[in-house]
Amino acid sequence: MSETSRHDAWQAGANYDAYMGRWSRKVAPLFLDWLKAPDNGDWLDVGCGTGSLSQAILAGAAPASVTGIDASEGFVRHAAATIADPRVRFQRGDAQAIDLADASRDAVVSGLVLNFVPDKRAMLSEMARIARPGGSLGFFVWDYPGGGIAFMRAFWRAAGALDPDAAALAEDRRFPGCTEAGLRGLAAEVWGTGVETTALEVPTRFRDFADYWTPFTLGAGPAPGYCVSLSPDRREQLRRKLESDLPREPDGSILLSARAWAVKAVGPG
Numbered sequence: 001m002s003e004t005s006r007h008d009a010w011q012a013g014a015n016y017d018a019y020m021g022r023w024s025r026k027v028a029p030l031f032l033d034w035l036k037a038p039d040n041g042d043w044l045d046v047g048c049g050t051g052s053l054s055q056a057i058l059a060g061a062a063p064a065s066v067t068g069i070d071a072s073e074g075f076v077r078h079a080a081a082t083i084a085d086p087r088v089r090f091q092r093g094d095a096q097a098i099d100l101a102d103a104s105r106d107a108v109v110s111g112l113v114l115n116f117v118p119d120k121r122a123m124l125s126e127m128a129r130i131a132r133p134g135g136s137l138g139f140f141v142w143d144y145p146g147g148g149i150a151f152m153r154a155f156w157r158a159a160g161a162l163d164p165d166a167a168a169l170a171e172d173r174r175f176p177g178c179t180e181a182g183l184r185g186l187a188a189e190v191w192g193t194g195v196e197t198t199a200l201e202v203p204t205r206f207r208d209f210a211d212y213w214t215p216f217t218l219g220a221g222p223a224p225g226y227c228v229s230l231s232p233d234r235r236e237q238l239r240r241k242l243e244s245d246l247p248r249e250p251d252g253s254i255l256l257s258a259r260a261w262a263v264k265a266v267g268p269g
């Protein structure tokens with residue numbers, strides 16, 4: 001998997017939610033159902049962003065506590081301001097060197113983060129270090145190489161047709177390791193035997209073309225970061241191409257699908 005891009009813009013929480021948070025919120029409960037961590041646990045959400053996964057833990061996993069850490073000051077502030085629950089706290093932190101004690105959490109999880117982190121093994125070993133013996137370890141990332149996130153793939157296909165330089169920015173090129181076998185192998189290297197994987201699929205329905213397009217113009221995330229870097233003329237060209245390329249349902253909505261790979265294991269010890 002290649003390194004971070006200058007378009008990986010993670011700051012404005014509301015803009016991220018409009019682009020990706022609304023879909024990661026749908027995957028998070030499926031992931032937790034599959035993870036099956038016991039009630040009353042202390043949880044860590046690595047790369048919590050605006051708090052989609054933390055919120056799903058609070059709503060569905062009966063935690064004693066949830067700590068969310070993220071590198072983005074803006075996202076941590078947004079999560080703390082929007083999720084009012086005495087069991088949760090959000091703080092800035094780096095997934096590769098987490099400021100939490102060894103064996104201090106019952107469940108250590110992460111949603112849509114690993115591919116963006118330069119040292120993935122360091123992130124996975126930090127997760128294992130912080131998990132209590134026999135605790136739950138797990139993460140999920142989009143199936144970028146398998147075309148699993150169709151709304152993003154459609155964006156980059158159109159962008160690539162208009163700008164040859166855009167192709168290299170597309171997530172399927174940047175994150176070739178996000179395959180089931182690649183993720184399982186990486187997790188097994190760091191977490192040892194007993195790693196399990198599954199696919200998590202959610203429909204992504206956009207009310208109309210504006211509902212699809214507007215989040216790309218808000219700049220939060222790699223494709224939106226690229227979109228706002230274009231001149232107004234080139235952005236308009238891209239908008240028109242997508243408007244004509246995307247399939248419509250009879251009611252005018254745009255129905256695509258998104259697939260993530262989820263990986264889990266039991267904490268060491």
Ligand SMILES: C[S@@+](CC[C@H](N)C(=O)[O-])C[C@H]1O[C@@H](n2cnc3c(N)ncnc32)[C@H](O)[C@@H]1O
Pocket residue numbers: 010020021024025046047048049050051052053069070071072075093094095096110111112113116117118
């Ligand atoms: C696609 S977002 C996922 C956010 C959230 N987990 C969700 O499911 O919506 C990726 C997140 O990873 C965070 N991130 C990237 N590199 C990081 C690092 N080294 N340490 C901590 N967070 C990081 C970004 O700030 C961003 O919030």
